[in-house]
Amino acid sequence: MSRASPLIRPVTVYALVALVLLWTVAPVAWIATMSVQPEINYVSVPPRLRLEQTSLRWYAATLASPEFVGAMRTSALVSMATMLLCLTLGTLAAYPLARLNVPHRNLYLTLSVTARMVPAMILIIPMFLLLRSLQLLDTHLGLIAVYTAFLLPYVIWMLKNFFEQVPYALEAAARMDGCSRLGALVRVIIPVTAPGVVATAVFAFIGAWNEFLFGLILSTRLAVPVTVKLSSLVSTTFHSDTSLVAAAGMLALLPPVLLVFVLNRFIVRGLVEGMKY
Amino acid sequence: MSRVELRALSKTFGPVHAVRDVSLDIPDHSFVTLLGPSGCGKTTTLNMIAGLERVSRGEILLDGRPITGWAPHERGMAMVFQNYALYPHMNVFDNIAFALKLQRRPRDEIDRRVRATAEALELGPLLGRRIAQLSGGQQQRVALARAMVKEPRVFLFDEPLSNLDAGLRTRMRVEIKRLHQQLRTTSIFVTHDQEEAMILSDFVAVMRDGIVVQYGPAQEIYRRPSHLYVATFIGKPRMGLVAGQLRAAAGNVELVAEGLHLRWPLDGPPPPALAAGEREVLLGVRAEDARLGPPGAEREGFTGEVELLEPLGSDTYVEVRRGPHRLTARVEPDSAPRIGDQVSIRIPWGRVHLFDAASERRVN
Numbered sequence: 325m326s327r328a329s330p331l332i333r334p335v336t337v338y339a340l341v342a343l344v345l346l347w348t349v350a351p352v353a354w355i356a357t358m359s360v361q362p363e364i365n366y367v368s369v370p371p372r373l374r375l376e377q378t379s380l381r382w383y384a385a386t387l388a389s390p391e392f393v394g395a396m397r398t399s400a401l402v403s404m405a406t407m408l409l410c411l412t413l414g415t416l417a418a419y420p421l422a423r424l425n426v427p428h429r430n431l432y433l434t435l436s437v438t439a440r441m442v443p444a445m446i447l448i449i450p451m452f453l454l455l456r457s458l459q460l461l462d463t464h465l466g467l468i469a470v471y472t473a474f475l476l477p478y479v480i481w482m483l484k485n486f487f488e489q490v491p492y493a494l495e496a497a498a499r500m501d502g503c504s505r506l507g508a509l510v511r512v513i514i515p516v517t518a519p520g521v522v523a524t525a526v527f528a529f530i531g532a533w534n535e536f537l538f539g540l541i542l543s544t545r546l547a548v549p550v551t552v553k554l555s556s557l558v559s560t561t562f563h564s565d566t567s568l569v570a571a572a573g574m575l576a577l578l579p580p581v582l583l584v585f586v587l588n589r590f591i592v593r594g595l596v597e598g599m600k601y
Numbered sequence: 602m603s604r605v606e607l608r609a610l611s612k613t614f615g616p617v618h619a620v621r622d623v624s625l626d627i628p629d630h631s632f633v634t635l636l637g638p639s640g641c642g643k644t645t646t647l648n649m650i651a652g653l654e655r656v657s658r659g660e661i662l663l664d665g666r667p668i669t670g671w672a673p674h675e676r677g678m679a680m681v682f683q684n685y686a687l688y689p690h691m692n693v694f695d696n697i698a699f700a701l702k703l704q705r706r707p708r709d710e711i712d713r714r715v716r717a718t719a720e721a722l723e724l725g726p727l728l729g730r731r732i733a734q735l736s737g738g739q740q741q742r743v744a745l746a747r748a749m750v751k752e753p754r755v756f757l758f759d760e761p762l763s764n765l766d767a768g769l770r771t772r773m774r775v776e777i778k779r780l781h782q783q784l785r786t787t788s789i790f791v792t793h794d795q796e797e798a799m800i801l802s803d804f805v806a807v808m809r810d811g812i813v814v815q816y817g818p819a820q821e822i823y824r825r826p827s828h829l830y831v832a833t834f835i836g837k838p839r840m841g842l843v844a845g846q847l848r849a850a851a852g853n854v855e856l857v858a859e860g861l862h863l864r865w866p867l868d869g870p871p872p873p874a875l876a877a878g879e880r881e882v883l884l885g886v887r888a889e890d891a892r893l894g895p896p897g898a899e900r901e902g903f904t905g906e907v908e909l910l911e912p913l914g915s916d917t918y919v920e921v922r923r924g925p926h927r928l929t930a931r932v933e934p935d936s937a938p939r940i941g942d943q944v945s946i947r948i949p950w951g952r953v954h955l956f957d958a959a960s961e962r963r964v965n
């Protein structure tokens with residue numbers, strides 16, 4: 325590269341990073357602003373934000389709504405359960421695929437992910453009928469089952485790749501030291517791949533938390549996830565106050581963001597650095 | 602008491618015959634090496650002994666009891682791996698203590714045994730370190746400690762030294778030998794380094810393509826290789842070979858090769874190898890058995906030109922060429938000839954190794 329312009333590279337990089345940040349953060353920042361300002365301030369053209377009118381009362385109102393809090397609880401419960409189920413089943417499936425001589429393993433892996441390429445829309449009706457006959461419509465369990473079914477192939481694929489990176493000798497050492505295969509998985513392989521496992525868990529949690537379509541069709545009253553509740557807020561306009569919708573949106577955003585924030589150290593190591601043995 | 606017997610042990614991976622009919626008797630207290638080039642089935646054999654790999658056919662006995670289907674930890678064996686295979690998420694202490702913890706030993710016993718073992722391997726000050734903070738040599742010592750602390754009936758080593766630099770390798774080799782002399786635990790050691798095998802072992806099993814070509818005391822493997830493959834694999838420099846026709850004539854044994862005619866007077870009857878008359882052989886002689894001298898009478902020795910000198914300090918190896926044939930002789934550095942000199946190598950009949958040209962088996 326030319327030595328004359330040592331600044332060009334970093335400047336370009338930072339400019340691009342700033343652009344990407346603007347692109348991703350700006351909408352959220354706008355909603356955050358909306359959630360603490362009266363509607364009239366940002367609906368007017370051009371928007372006129374008034375610092376002295378900043379208030380958290382829309383948050384208070386949202387949190388006082390039992391419907392919304394219930395939806396948050398539903399989403400939290402369903403997402404946590406989906407995450408745990410995906411991790412447990414995913415681990416038990418990924419380990420043999422990574423380590424044992426499973427016949428047709430590639431066929432299985434390809435098929436299980438290809439099946440997920442089918443647009444969700446096409447599966448809605450059969451899924452609805454299936455859950456109805458199982459009497460799982462509008463239940464937490466129903467959502468957990470559907471979300472797990474959808475996320476599990478990806479989870480298996482991700483975990484398999486992480487497990488494959490663990491040197492065979494590490495597992496052999498654990499077995500020589502007295503672990504069963506399952507023991508070696510729990511005591512050595514999973515701890516060693518912890519960053520990857522945590523990243524996978526977050527992926528599953530966010531996947532379940534953000535899901536909308538199936539929640540909309542399969543739940544009506546008792547197990548409505550927060551994404552669906554939010555959209556109903558928008559369409560019924562919840563006392564026709566956009567600030568309330570914005571506050572609810574911010575609240576709905578909170579759990580995944582918190583999760584990523586708390587586990588950030590693990591995730592970055594898992595996704596960027598790769599793993600060290 | 603820990604004698605390990607392998608009876609016709611075989612392992613197939615689909616179409617690949619990794620190990621075929623390996624039978625070895627590994628006596629108590631002995632140090633046995635599985636020696637062979639890459640891919641010859643050493644690791645697979647060791648893993649079957651350890652219980653890490655399922656046996657396709659055959660049997661493994663420990664002190665006379667069949668243990669073929671036993672889980673690895675039921676066999677009371679400990680293994681040291683090539684890449685150390687230390688648990689990266691535990692510190693040194695926990696690595697060494699792991700097996701004892703799984704055995705649910707009392708805490709004070711674990712503590713005592715881990716510390717004693719660490720002391721013996723000079724790991725005392727490192728017990729609190731993370732694995733990533735150790736050098737390769739230290740990691741290897743932790744791996745040794747992790748195996749030793751279990752007080753196993755059998756030690757298994759899978760090329761434990763091949764990731765170390767040359768100096769460290771020699772030191773660890775000595776350390777392993779010293780440990781074995783102290784503990785007297787039956788040890789099975791896998792390596793592709795013949796020097797390592799010779800230095801460490803009581804017995805050596807030389808392997809090729811999944812079979813054991815020769816198994817015996819290290820000295821015998823060196824002194825009386827049963828197969829051309831063993832003869833050339835063991836020993837540095839490589840055993841010199843001359844291909845030719847061997848025959849007995851008028852009280853002499855003669856080797857007739859391209860541009861070469863060697864003769865040895867015979868005291869007794871012709872060697873049994875020649876019972877059926879003349880035969881095509883490969884005659885081998887090790888550098889230390891070949892005697893270098895001034896060019897002598899034809900037929901008395903192998904006369905030719907010095908092509909290469911390898912001074913090692915203590916000895917010098919002299920490679921002599923004659924036509925298509927090459928032999929190496931060991932000499933004192935002071936009496937080494939110069940490149941291009943005409944010299945002759947005398948080969949004492951009692952020291953030659955004869956291999957059938959077709960079967961490559963030893964015939965004398």
Ligand SMILES: Nc1ncnc2c1ncn2[C@@H]1O[C@H](COP(=O)(O)OP(=O)(O)OP(=O)(O)O)[C@@H](O)[C@H]1O
Pocket residue numbers: 614617618619637638639640641642643644645646793
């Ligand atoms: N899991 C496996 N699946 C298929 N083939 C295998 C497997 N493990 C080993 N092999 C084959 O079996 C043969 C013996 O392998 P092994 O690892 O025992 O050799 P080795 O003597 O230990 O070699 P090296 O010195 O390279 O470690 C090789 O041809 C290898 O390709």
Ligand SMILES: [Mg+2]
Pocket residue numbers: 643644645759
């Ligand atoms: Mg090997």
